[in-house]
Amino acid sequence: MLLGDSGHELSGKKASELVESYFEANEDEGSDNLVPVPQALIDTIGRTRKFIVKVSTHNLTGKTQTLTVTKVLTPEDPDIGVNLEESDGERVKRAAENIEGEEPKRAKCG
Structure with a gap:
């Protein structure tokens, strides 16, 4: 979404x-x-992108696997150092690894 x-x-x-x-x-x-x-x-x-995502306990224990993207970085953006912030028991983590799969993943219906 x-x-x-x-x-x-x-x-x-x-x-x-x-x-x-x-x-x-x-x-x-x-x-x-x-x-x-x-x-x-x-x-x-x-396309390869870097994202900053927000991960909460619900993301790790809930039935659905969703992450909140707080920022989409462009290839021109300077590399951001690892910076963890605490907010209401949630951590904001940087997910900026350039992982490229063999094929793009497709959404599943149903």
């Missing part, structure tokens, strides 16, 4: 624009049909 400034930095579009274009393009499709991913998100496949 791409929301807020981080989603805009990554895709170049606001979340409301992505949602609106998604529903406009797929308004005639039934709920059982596969619908295409917005082009702005497809364009992010294969």
Whole structure:
């Protein structure tokens, strides 16, 4: 889910624009049909990015695996040193390893 400034930095579009274009393009499709991913998100496949993420206890123990991206760094951004901040029992950690898989991961439906 791409929301807020981080989603805009990554895709170049606001979340409301992505949602609106998604529903406009797929308004005639039934709920059982596969619908295409917005082009702005497809364009992010294969690009290497660095993220600063917020990890809470819920992220590690909950049934869903989600992270809150607090900032998307561009390749031009200087490397940020490791800096942990405590806030209400949560840690803000830097996840800036350039890990490149053989194939981009695809979202699972259902």
